[in-house]
Amino acid sequence: MTSMASVLVVTGSVRPNSVNEKVIPIVVAELEAQGATTTVADLKKLALPFYDAPVPPASPDFSPTHENVKAWTSQVAEADGVVFVTPEYNHTMSPLQLNAIDWIGKEWQDKPIALVGYGWTSGANQAHATAREALAVNLKAKVGDTQTNLFLGNHLNPDGSVADKAAVKAKLTATITELLEAI
Numbered sequence: 001m002t003s004m005a006s007v008l009v010v011t012g013s014v015r016p017n018s019v020n021e022k023v024i025p026i027v028v029a030e031l032e033a034q035g036a037t038t039t040v041a042d043l044k045k046l047a048l049p050f051y052d053a054p055v056p057p058a059s060p061d062f063s064p065t066h067e068n069v070k071a072w073t074s075q076v077a078e079a080d081g082v083v084f085v086t087p088e089y090n091h092t093m094s095p096l097q098l099n100a101i102d103w104i105g106k107e108w109q110d111k112p113i114a115l116v117g118y119g120w121t122s123g124a125n126q127a128h129a130t131a132r133e134a135l136a137v138n139l140k141a142k143v144g145d146t147q148t149n150l151f152l153g154n155h156l157n158p159d160g161s162v163a164d165k166a167a168v169k170a171k172l173t174a175t176i177t178e179l180l181e182a183i
């Protein structure tokens with residue numbers, strides 16, 4: 001790891017009292033405990049439009065004009081690594097995050113990425129399958145193998161508060177260690 005790796009932590013829900021709001025600080029704390037500096041990309045505040053550029057992001061003519069899309073792109077470009085904290089909605093990744101991913105093309109290439117998710121039935125494992133398809137297979141980011149899947153009703157309480165502190169800590173430590181080693 002380079003000294004003081006700079007890591008962008010991406011939120012995944014705009015719901016009031018979301019589980020996301022409780023998991024984000026735990027991820028930030030783990031990153032900082034391992035010596036990284038962190039920035040939170042708050043997709044609620046960024047309020048990115050649905051993808052409406054006239055050409056796809058891979059096009060040489062792609063040049064987004066929305067100020068918040070430009071700000072989000074800069075955050076990704078400048079980060080040494082990115083952590084997605086995603087809920088599972090209908091067996092896939094947070095659509096909020098999918099739209100944010102869509103807005104960026106070449107900046108994803110070779111970007112070290114870690115996946116943290118939560119849900120009831122698979123702890124967001126199915127959401128992570130989508131995330132890997134989009135980010136690793138299509139966009140050629142370096143998505144770490146060691147993802148964190150937190151099960152509501154087991155590791156987390158339904159309101160997102162931690163139920164099994166040791167298990168949550170062990171999973172996040174492994175995911176973040178792998179990310180920082182990739183940077």
Ligand SMILES: Cc1cc2nc3c(=O)[nH]c(=O)nc-3n(C[C@H](O)[C@H](O)[C@H](O)COP(=O)(O)O)c2cc1C
Pocket residue numbers: 012013014015017018019020021087088089090091092118119120121122123124
């Ligand atoms: C539209 C929607 C779809 C959902 N689909 C799933 C699902 O497929 N699998 C699952 O485990 N939980 C699912 N859930 C439950 C969420 O995991 C749970 O509501 C969680 O709190 C959502 O994260 P958030 O609070 O950060 O928004 C769904 C929730 C919503 C609102």
